[in-house]
Amino acid sequence: MERNPVTELREKIDMDRLPSHIAIIMDGNGRWAKKRLLPRTAGHREGMKRVIDIVQVASELNIKYLSLYAFSTENWKRPKEEIDGLMKLLVEYIRIELDRIHRNNIKIQTMGDLSKIPEFARKEIKRAIDTTQNNTKMVLNIGLNYGGRDEIIRGIKSLLEDIRMGKINIEEVDEGSFKNYLYTKDIPDPDLLIRPSGELRISNFMLYQIAYTEFWFSDILWPDFKEEHLYMAIIDYQRRNRRFGGI
Ligand code: IPE
Ligand code: IPE
Ligand code: MG
Secondary structure, eight states: OOOOHHHHHHHTSOGGGOOSEEEEEOOOHHHHHHHTTOOHHHHHHHHHHHHHHHHHHHHHTTOSEEEEEEEETTGGGSOHHHHHHHHHHHHHHHHHHHHHHHHTTEEEEEESOGGGSOHHHHHHHHHHHHHHTTOOSEEEEEEEEEOHHHHHHHHHHHHHHHHHTTSSOGGGOSHHHHGGGSTTTTSOOOSEEEEOSSOOSOTTSSTTTTTTOEEEEOSOOGGGOOHHHHHHHHHHHHHSOOOTTOO
């Protein structure tokens, strides 16, 4: 029988040493569309299909936390039509996928300031969060109007407020207690961060949380990102020696 190369790759993964938390900067939609002389929104639409695929694959692999960067605090600089298109796609994604996500016992969470997200999209996001709040198989954590610096500053402000109210003493502020002031208070730091599209930067993603995260960069554009690329990233990750400052 002929062997399927994707299956062969998947079988190379050590299921006992999976990363618990994978984070992905989903980049390259615009360039994917440009190469095909299509509008940028067509790239975002294709990118949304990859979100559907990768959520499925990650959950089948038993990944516990998947963080996806969907819209940054800097992405408001883009033309209004592109932003509107992205918000509409987000709604479309939830309408298409929420049933399946819920059936697969996946919990949807977001990080970022949702108050700036247009009402029509915020309503759908809230519905997705409420519907899936008790699910336990995997957390799908979506960065929406998310910025790492914004997250840290918000955390500091709310910490200062708690100090002023006497809820916490300055002496009690440490890495353990500060974590509670971040969007990710309930989830562990990413073990593996994947950035496709050829850019070798972090673009303000999870700045506080990636202190000891392993990075996997690739030239693949997000709309071309397939399950085998996720497997390659995990296999690479499993070859690394994580020392966390030790020997
Ligand atoms: C990522 O693709 C999607 C978002 C940032 C929302 P881009 O739109 O950044 O695609 P490129 O980087 O222009 O190719
Ligand atoms: C990062 O991609 C943000 C998201 C994927 C949502 P960008 O395309 O905005 O990042 P830069 O501008 O190339 O750094
Ligand atoms: Mg980009």
